[in-house]
Amino acid sequence: MGRLLGIEGGGTHTRWMVLEEQGEIVAKGSEGVGNVHLLTTRELVSLFQSIKEKARVEIEQIGAGFAGCHSEKEKQILEESIRSVWPESIKVIVAEDTRTAYARAFEPGQEGILVIAGTGSNVIGYKAGIWEKAGGWGQLGDPGSGYRIGREGLERIYLEYDLTKNVSALGQAFLRHSCRNDLDDFLSYVLPSFGKKDFIASFAPIVLSMAENGEESSFEIVNREASMLGLRVQIVARRLGLNNPRIALVGGLFENSSFYTTLFQSQLKKLLSFSECFVCTTPGPLGAIRLLGYAAPVYQRSMENVLPDKTQREALDRSMTEERNPRSAALEKKSIPELVDLFISEETFVQQALEKCRREIAEAAAATSSILEKGGRLFYVGAGTSGRLGALDASEMPPTFNVSPELVQAIMAGGADALWRSMEGIEDSSTEGFKSVLNRGVSSKDMVCGITASGRTPFVLSALQAAKTIGAKTLLLSCNPSRPPCPFADLAIDLPTGPEIIAGSTRLKAGTATKIVLNMLSTIAMIRTGKVKDNLMINLQPKSMKLRYRSLRILMHLYGLDESTAIALLEKKGWLLAAVISELESGKARLG
The missing domain is CATH 3.30.420.40 (ATPase, nucleotide binding domain)
Known part of the structure; x- marks a missing residue:
């Protein structure tokens, strides 16, 4: 075969x-x-x-x-x-x-009924060469699915707000999940993706968790959807004339929530008798x-992609970021003042690492500035902490320097959800890293900075490979001078921050040093592209009183203007400080 x-x-x-x-x-x-x-x-x-x-x-x-x-x-x-x-x-x-x-x-040839409950739902049954189904109609009829449970939950939180003017417990759970502050903000997050079944279904685990913990409206939703799915099973059983059938359950809801499985089985018992109802865990x-006629009931599990191979293990064993720090032994026995002193003392290694890589940082900053001066863009690529640091730096560029969000972008393994929820396993996907660069439209005019503390994250290295293939300038930023060679990086910065206080926790010294380098790359590029005058931000977005007042103070300081004259100039240009400065420098603006 x-x-x-x-x-x-x-x-x-x-x-x-x-x-x-x-x-x-x-x-x-x-x-x-x-x-x-x-x-x-x-x-x-x-x-x-x-x-x-x-x-x-x-x-x-x-x-x-x-x-x-x-x-x-x-x-x-x-x-x-x-x-x-x-x-x-x-x-x-x-x-x-x-x-x-x-x-x-x-x-x-075995008769039975299969119940599918994942993003969508479906029920199919078989007996004597005859197939029957119920459900599986997408958004129009997927009872008991993640999509239906998620959508019912979303609708319920707004109904309860209309009734009470309070955010319900379920609503608060949704806000925590999405890192949003209120239901208006949450609505702007949900509506652009409302047509995507998998997005709506992503809220189902929250509804299930709240239902399991006794939240009344959530339990009502889940119980009703389980009952409606059970009804489809009853329909299929009646059509096929199945008495006491075996019923198999598959799909993410059954496989990941024993609460939902038990609730569904309870509802099903009210509708028909069955000989067995089990969760199928066969891949x-x-x-x-x-389908090919392969009938072996037992298969061997491979450890491939579960543990690193020999080469990967050797690289990890050599990595500074994985070593134990002799200065931080027996942490649990130290007093809080001793722990504070330890953290402060370890930060000296951050400065030492930066000083040792001064030449490489300067070279990377010059290359980044040159790319942006020529109309290119800067892309940060990372997974886990490294990706979040890139996203943080990129997100600060528009409000700080009033530049387009497209100028400095972040590619995060796992997407936006990974910013506040752990999705670390995605870092092992070379294919996703490669595709992410292509999907984001990186061109030969751009710079791609791959951020990986260990220097070996497959998602990041594959992204650099894709960028190199396109012809973009590439930079690898790591905290591991012992990393394997990377043929896809034009430039490299390997910060020797050393072992972490907690072994492998690269959000500590490695994270601090990485963020400082990103600060330098982006800020120096903004300075070189005219977004800073003297040591002042002149490309502010005047969206708050604080920023308008800062614009006023900067203008008064740079040109020795009194407050009323400076306000008049700013108001004329909609409080756009850079526009006022441009006119003053060209001699077009009239003072007084």
């Missing part, structure tokens, strides 16, 4: 697995959206090419189940796309993702492989 590839494409993720004939997993991974209604043929081919590049082995047979693959035309497009990438494959079988999901839980891609 040879090597087998199983692909399961869903509304949020596409997961794949390669098996040897004996059952050993030789490769596996995850890609982006896999709904055929949401992807063009070109995007499907690109998806499969990404899988092929990661699998790195010859494939003889392929089974694929994709959301939205209902009609024969859609199946043909899917099969042709697969064969264009793997022309050597002997056998290709494609189907709707519900069929592969069913194959995960049941043997070929989705294995269901796709079973």
Whole structure:
């Protein structure tokens, strides 16, 4: 039978697995959206090419189940796309993702009912060659899904606010989740993405958590949606004439929330009797492989992508950021004053590291300034703490120097959600790092600064590779002089900050030193591009009393003006200090 590839494409993720004939997993991974209604043929081919590049082995047979693959035309497009990438494959079988999901839980020809509850929901049943389904109508009919629970929760918080003028407990949980301050601010966050099912479904875990903790409105939502999903199971069972069927549960809601599973089973018992109702934990891609006739019930788990390989381990073992700090042994036994003294003393290593890299920092600052002076842009790329530091520096440029948000940008592994919630695992995705640079439109005129304390983060290094391929200027910023060589970096700064007080916690000294370097890169570039005069910010956005008053003081100081004259000049230009200075320097403005 040879090597087998199983692909399961869903509304949020596409997961794949390669098996040897004996059952050993030789490769596996995850890609982006896999709904055929949401992807063009070109995007499907690109998806499969990404899988092929990661699998790195010859494939003889392929089974694929994709959301939205209902009609024969859609199946043909899917099969042709697969064969264009793997022309050597002997056998290709494609189907709707519900069929592969069913194959995960049941043997070929076995009757039963499958309940899917993830971003969307669906119920399918099989008996004696006959298939029946209920639900699976997207936004128009996915009861008990993450989308429906998330949407019901969003609607409920505004209803409760209209009734009480208070933000409900669920509303407060949503604000914490999104790092927003009030419901108006939250609305501006939600509405632009309201049409995206996966975005709305991302609020479902919050509703489930609140329901589990006894919050009344959340429990009402979850209980009702579970009941409506159970009703679809009853419909399918009646149509097929199934008595006491086995019922398998798959999807993120069941697999990640025992509370929801128990609640659903309780609601289901009110509607029909069943012999068994179980959560199926068999990987989705294995269901796709079973379409090929592969019936082995047990497979071997591979440790690939779970632990670093030998080369990666050696690099980590050499990394300064992973070493233990002999000066910070027995932290739990130190008094608070002793801990404060320790933190202060360790900061001396930050200054020493910066001084040792003075030449490299100056070279990088000169290159960055030159890029921006010629109309290029600066992109920071990072994961975890490094990515957040890049995002922080980029976000400060528009309010500080009144420049376009496009001038200095941040590419964060995991996207905006990773800014305030841990998504560290995404740092291992080389494919996502490479694609992120392409998707953000980086050009040969730009500078890409990859930030990684260890100097080895795959997401960052692949982003630099993509930037180098495009012809952009590339800079690697690390805190590990012992890092592996990076052929994709034109410039490099390796700050020797040394072991952290808490081993591996690079948000400490490494984070401080990294932020100082980013401060220098961006601020020196702003100085060189005329956003600073003397040591004063002259390109302010006059959006607050404080900033308008600062503009007034700067103008009075630079040109020796009295307050009334300075106010008149600023009011004439809408309080845009840079515009006033430009007129004064050109001699066009009249004083007095």
